[in-house]
Amino acid sequence: MYYSNIQIALQEVPGEISICFSICGCKLHCKGCHSPTLWKEKNGVPLTLETYKHTLNKYKGFASCVLFMGGEWHEPQLVNYLHYARKLDYKTCLYTGEDRVSTNILRELTWIKTGKWISELGGLDTLSTNQKFTHVQSNALLNHLFIKNH
Ligand code: SF4
Secondary structure, eight states, X not given: OEEEEEEEEXXXXXXXXXXXXXXSOOOOOOXXXXXXXXXXXGGSEEOOHHHHHHHHHHTBXXXXXXXXXXXXXXXXXXXXXXXXXXXXXXXXXXXXXXXXXXXXXXXXXXXXXXXXXOTTTOOTTSTTOSOEEEETTTTEEOGXXXXXXX
């Protein structure tokens, strides 16, 4: 698994401070993609277990959620990494362009954003979007949290 960057994200998971790992190797190639640099796996550097654990420990007590932007194409590693985050009491989220992911991945997630980027339909902050932000355990659709004055 190769990552492009690690950032603190305040908007992507409402109400949470997230450690956001942007993973390279996305095969969906959406038209108008915000980060085409994520398309080529080797544009990133390996996300080693050491780097991952170090990052999660560094932000413990400050960040509340671990967010992966992609990475579902490395299922066993993603499942292990999410599991480790949960052991440290982080909530977890995956942003994927797919409409669904495996049960193994879902089991480790608090929230999931599904659906590819279609510019005419807009993102989570529009009513017309094809994308869905869901609380996994309850299967509740939470897109309203992204709409201003909801
Ligand atoms: S899923 Fe996201 S990263 Fe992948 S091509 Fe679409 S917009 Fe870009």
